[in-house]
Amino acid sequence: MRSIDTTAKRRIKRICATSAFAVIVFLCIWGTYKVLKWKDTTGDYLSSVEMLKATDKDLIDVVFMGSSHAYNGFNPAYFWEDKGWACFDMAVSGQDTTSTYYYLKYLLRTQSPKVVCVDLYGIVFERHNIVGNEYRNYLSMPAPDLQVKMVNEYVEKDNRQDYIIRFPIIHTRYRELKKYDFYKYKLNDFVRGEKMNWGTGEAYEPSDSDGDVSPIAPSDSKIKWLDNMYSLSQSKGFELVFVVLPYDISGEDQRKMDFVNKYCEEKGITFYDFNRLRHKVGFDYSNDFYDLRHLNANGAKKVELFLKDEFECYNLPDHRGDERYYQWDEDLENFNREDYINDMKVAEDLCALCSMIGAGEDFISVISLEGDYIDRNNIYYEPLSILGMTYEEYEKGGKWIFEDGRLTKVYENVKGQEPYIQELGNMNTLRILYEGDYLSRENIMINDESTYSYGNFMTITIYDKRLGEIVSVKGF
Amino acid sequence: MLFNSIPFLIFFPIVAGLYLLLPKKIKPIWLLLASYYFYMSWNYKYVVLILFTTVVTYAAGLLIGKADALSKKKLFLVLGLVLNFGLLFFFKYFGFFLENVSKILSVFKIGVIDNPFDFLLPVGISFYTFQAVGYCIDVYRGDIKAERNFIRYALFVSFFPQLVAGPIERSKNLLSQINEIGEKKMVSYEKAVSGFGMMLWGLFLKMVVADRVSIMVDEIFKNIYRIGTVEAVFGAAGFSLQIYADFAGYSAIAIGAASVMGFELMENFNTPYFATSVGDFWHRWHISLSTWFRDYVYIPLGGNRKGKARKYLNIFVTFIVSGLWHGASWSFAIWGGLHGLYQVIGDLLKPAREKTGKILGLNKDTAGYKVGQILLTDLLVGFAWIFFRASSVKQAFSYIERMFTHFNPWVIFDESLLNWGLDYREMMILLGAVLLLIIVSLIRYKKGLDVGDFLYSQDMIFRWAVFILLILSIIVFGEYGTDFDSGKFIYFDF
Numbered sequence: 001m002r003s004i005d006t007t008a009k010r011r012i013k014r015i016c017a018t019s020a021f022a023v024i025v026f027l028c029i030w031g032t033y034k035v036l037k038w039k040d041t042t043g044d045y046l047s048s049v050e051m052l053k054a055t056d057k058d059l060i061d062v063v064f065m066g067s068s069h070a071y072n073g074f075n076p077a078y079f080w081e082d083k084g085w086a087c088f089d090m091a092v093s094g095q096d097t098t099s100t101y102y103y104l105k106y107l108l109r110t111q112s113p114k115v116v117c118v119d120l121y122g123i124v125f126e127r128h129n130i131v132g133n134e135y136r137n138y139l140s141m142p143a144p145d146l147q148v149k150m151v152n153e154y155v156e157k158d159n160r161q162d163y164i165i166r167f168p169i170i171h172t173r174y175r176e177l178k179k180y181d182f183y184k185y186k187l188n189d190f191v192r193g194e195k196m197n198w199g200t201g202e203a204y205e206p207s208d209s210d211g212d213v214s215p216i217a218p219s220d221s222k223i224k225w226l227d228n229m230y231s232l233s234q235s236k237g238f239e240l241v242f243v244v245l246p247y248d249i250s251g252e253d254q255r256k257m258d259f260v261n262k263y264c265e266e267k268g269i270t271f272y273d274f275n276r277l278r279h280k281v282g283f284d285y286s287n288d289f290y291d292l293r294h295l296n297a298n299g300a301k302k303v304e305l306f307l308k309d310e311f312e313c314y315n316l317p318d319h320r321g322d323e324r325y326y327q328w329d330e331d332l333e334n335f336n337r338e339d340y341i342n343d344m345k346v347a348e349d350l351c352a353l354c355s356m357i358g359a360g361e362d363f364i365s366v367i368s369l370e371g372d373y374i375d376r377n378n379i380y381y382e383p384l385s386i387l388g389m390t391y392e393e394y395e396k397g398g399k400w401i402f403e404d405g406r407l408t409k410v411y412e413n414v415k416g417q418e419p420y421i422q423e424l425g426n427m428n429t430l431r432i433l434y435e436g437d438y439l440s441r442e443n444i445m446i447n448d449e450s451t452y453s454y455g456n457f458m459t460i461t462i463y464d465k466r467l468g469e470i471v472s473v474k475g476f
Numbered sequence: 477m478l479f480n481s482i483p484f485l486i487f488f489p490i491v492a493g494l495y496l497l498l499p500k501k502i503k504p505i506w507l508l509l510a511s512y513y514f515y516m517s518w519n520y521k522y523v524v525l526i527l528f529t530t531v532v533t534y535a536a537g538l539l540i541g542k543a544d545a546l547s548k549k550k551l552f553l554v555l556g557l558v559l560n561f562g563l564l565f566f567f568k569y570f571g572f573f574l575e576n577v578s579k580i581l582s583v584f585k586i587g588v589i590d591n592p593f594d595f596l597l598p599v600g601i602s603f604y605t606f607q608a609v610g611y612c613i614d615v616y617r618g619d620i621k622a623e624r625n626f627i628r629y630a631l632f633v634s635f636f637p638q639l640v641a642g643p644i645e646r647s648k649n650l651l652s653q654i655n656e657i658g659e660k661k662m663v664s665y666e667k668a669v670s671g672f673g674m675m676l677w678g679l680f681l682k683m684v685v686a687d688r689v690s691i692m693v694d695e696i697f698k699n700i701y702r703i704g705t706v707e708a709v710f711g712a713a714g715f716s717l718q719i720y721a722d723f724a725g726y727s728a729i730a731i732g733a734a735s736v737m738g739f740e741l742m743e744n745f746n747t748p749y750f751a752t753s754v755g756d757f758w759h760r761w762h763i764s765l766s767t768w769f770r771d772y773v774y775i776p777l778g779g780n781r782k783g784k785a786r787k788y789l790n791i792f793v794t795f796i797v798s799g800l801w802h803g804a805s806w807s808f809a810i811w812g813g814l815h816g817l818y819q820v821i822g823d824l825l826k827p828a829r830e831k832t833g834k835i836l837g838l839n840k841d842t843a844g845y846k847v848g849q850i851l852l853t854d855l856l857v858g859f860a861w862i863f864f865r866a867s868s869v870k871q872a873f874s875y876i877e878r879m880f881t882h883f884n885p886w887v888i889f890d891e892s893l894l895n896w897g898l899d900y901r902e903m904m905i906l907l908g909a910v911l912l913l914i915i916v917s918l919i920r921y922k923k924g925l926d927v928g929d930f931l932y933s934q935d936m937i938f939r940w941a942v943f944i945l946l947i948l949s950i951i952v953f954g955e956y957g958t959d960f961d962s963g964k965f966i967y968f969d970f
Binding site (some may be wrong): 014017021024025028029032036159161162165167168169171172174175 | 482665901936940943944947948951952953954956957958
């Protein structure tokens with residue numbers, strides 16, 4: 001009897017130990033997965049899925065889908081500011097049509113948008129040229145059932161298993177691990193999926209083809225996709241809107257879009273081809289694009305101005321003031337801040353920059369003055385006086401640290417003193433130094449990176465506390 | 477279905493789990509079905525071959541067992557051997573045979589014979605043929621009784637953990653265990669834990685060590701025209717490591733998988749690179765094959781009982797045959813022949829070596845002497861591996877020629893060694909893994925414990941930590957998946 005008890009006890013103990021071991025192994029593998037999992041390392045760590053997951057149920061009114069064209073061209077912050085509509089960009093670099101369909105299905109599990117607006121760039125390519133885009137689309141889907149379906153639809157048979165299990169692909173990421181693989185990264189400068197740029201780049205107005213302009217059908221799989229999108233809109237009861245955002249479209253691609261236009265007319269789907277509508281919208285090809293294929297913030301504004309009038313017919317509600325929509329408020333605030341930062345970056349006028357330093361929230365700015373700056377007819381004094389600096393202080397020179405517009409530290413130009421160290425949070429450390437040599441690159445350092453403008457008597461370094469990164473280093 | 481594949485990761489727990497739960501009468505049938513499924517997952521057509529071997533040797537065993545007269549026994553044995561070796565010859569050596577006959581004929585300008593058959597070598601045919609033939613010889617010698625139960629015998633020939641790359645089991649060991657299925661408690665917690673540890677260690681050797689070093693080795697052997705002495709030495713040393721980690725890794729998984737289900741397969745590797753002579757190496761390397769050749773070839777040829785000259789001839793013949801067992805190519809024959817030659821020369825020079833040792837005052841009991849012996853043995857074995865790895869005899873000689881004629885020591889210092897497929901980070905991972913391999917080998921060498929038994933003898937916390945370390949290392953640093961064309965186990969080709 002006793003030995004039976006002992007045997008039974010031993011057996012229970014072993015079962016418990018084995019179960020505990022299995023749980024620990026699972027947790028270790030899960031932890032490893034979290035570090036190694038695919039992250040948008042080549043796409044600015046942008047993840048609309050993560051942002052969607054952070055959104056409460058049934059808040060989104062309008063969802064914009066598509067590739068980088070979409071997240072550069074549709075700015076939810078504009079719609080929120082003007083109309084109070086809750087728009088969301090469910091867009092990633094190189095989103096193909098299969099991904100659009102399944103990510104929309106995923107979104108519909110938690111949201112009930114009234115309008116789904118899809119950019120059609122995915123119609124013109126069959127397969128990804130860049131494997132990173134494939135990974136982005138097919139390794140990010142959180143719903144296992146949808147992931148299996150989308151992988152089976154797109155990925156070649158031999159590789160499907162690797163995509164579904166994920167480790168066979170992601171394990172090699174140990175070769176490229178960075179800080180944000182271990183620390184949670186801020187999903188985006190914005191929080192509703194957009195990625196706004198303020199720069200301008202070379203862009204061309206599409207030329208009207210003088211050859212055959214008759215519509216040509218895209219591939220059968222793309223037509224099937226159009227049918228599926230239409231069926232989904234019917235079954236889920238949302239308004240489907242197809243859009244072609246402006247880019248340097250080829251003649252052949254334009255003819256495919258014309259085919260889709262006809263298709264939409266037959267089905268009663270709203271369709272806006274911004275390449276065709278370019279004159280009506282008034283795109284300025286020297287100011288509204290940041291490269292050949294993507295709109296910048298100015299261009300996105302023109303798209304918003306057009307669509308907000310068009311979308312009036314859907315009677316979308318104004319949610320401004322509703323606390324549940326705090327992410328849209330935050331998004332607008334972030335957008336305005338980015339706008340402010342952009343102004344700082346492009347500011348050529350020292351007085352204007354100093355005014356912004358004095359007014360900016362959540363910035364740490366270091367102003368350095370050393371070398372023979374006095375010889376330059378006091379050109380630096382007037383701007384610094386805006387920040388409350390006296391002439392005596394100016395004459396002594398040094399490095400002044402402003403935090404949220406207030407002077408917090410003066411580091412004088414005295415040789416041999418200890419460097420000044422300030423923790424900036426988020427693992428960044430500021431170190432300033434005076435060596436009596438204005439040409440030293442080590443006068444202002446953040447971590448091991450010099451943020452000193454080499455060869456100038458005055459350097460202004462601006463660090464964004466929210467982003468945890470340097471936003472501007474300017475020399476005067 | 478490779479051991480280092482997702483299908484096996486699903487297959488094995490299902491098979492082992494159900495095996496443990498099923499009633500004892502069903503257990504052998506279940507394992508047999510699983511083994512055939514495992515074999516057919518490569519090429520279902522070749523199931524005919526293993527069935528043929530099974531039926532022929534089963535019948536031969538019964539007939540040998542029943543026959544009264546020795547001549548009849550011999551007749552049935554010879555029939556069994558001819559049919560089985562005939563099948564092996566046809567699938568493995570026929571093309572090689574025709575190629576050589578053609579070469580001879582072309583000397584006399586008679587013409588060339590084309591091989592009308594173009595088969596892929598059936599996976600594991602050399603292994604299960606030798607295992608089944610060994611059984612017939614054992615019955616003939618009266619070492620065991622003929623097996624009457626066909627299911628159990630078929631399972632002996634096809635037992636999936638060791639079916640495609642060994643260890644080549646002896647009937648006395650495996651068949652007797654199969655006959656004990658359900659009779660007594662074979663499965664134990666200890667065996668399961670130890671077996672699991674062995675499987676993890678095997679996967680680590682294969683996926684982290686062998687497949688990683690193979691990247692460098694393949695690069696070197698692919699670019700012989702631009703290698704110098706240092707790369708050639710690195711290539712040979714790398715292949716020595718690769719083939720050991722690959723094959724010992726496979727054997728560890730096989731032994732471990734069998735152990736989880738309560739079976740004890742024979743040992744296949746015992747720290748071969750710690751051998752102090754080439755003869756010693758063969759007591760430690762692919763033990764199941766070397767003892768097979770000893771028991772069924774070398775000793776029947778007369779072994780060392782018929783004088784020195786005959787002994788040397790027997791060694792030489794055994795090793796050349798062993799070389800050809802690995803592949804139908806003259807480079808394998810040379811590889812085997814070299815090992816035979818090493819042993820013959822070693823034996824011939826023994827008096828001279830001892831005399832020299834005495835003159836130099838060498839003490840055989842010192843660690844230094846032993847290390848010297850080990851290094852010399854590894855050097856000889858490593859040199860022979862060049863023939864094994866090279867795609868032809870000509871390529872092997874080109875490799876050796878460059879090894880001795882393109883002296884380039886500066887590449888050790890200018891980091892150009894990192895241009896052969898493994899960058900600094902990969903090299904560090906490899907070195908870390910090799911360090912672990914050395915530690916495990918030292919434990920085996922000093923304590924006589926394999927990884928599984930050693931880990932079972934440790935505290936649970938330590939054991940778990942090692943298991944988890946191995947699992948994570950395999951998952952993260954293993955060479956597998958989309959980016960990597962995971963090579964199959966080298967010994968599958970034999």
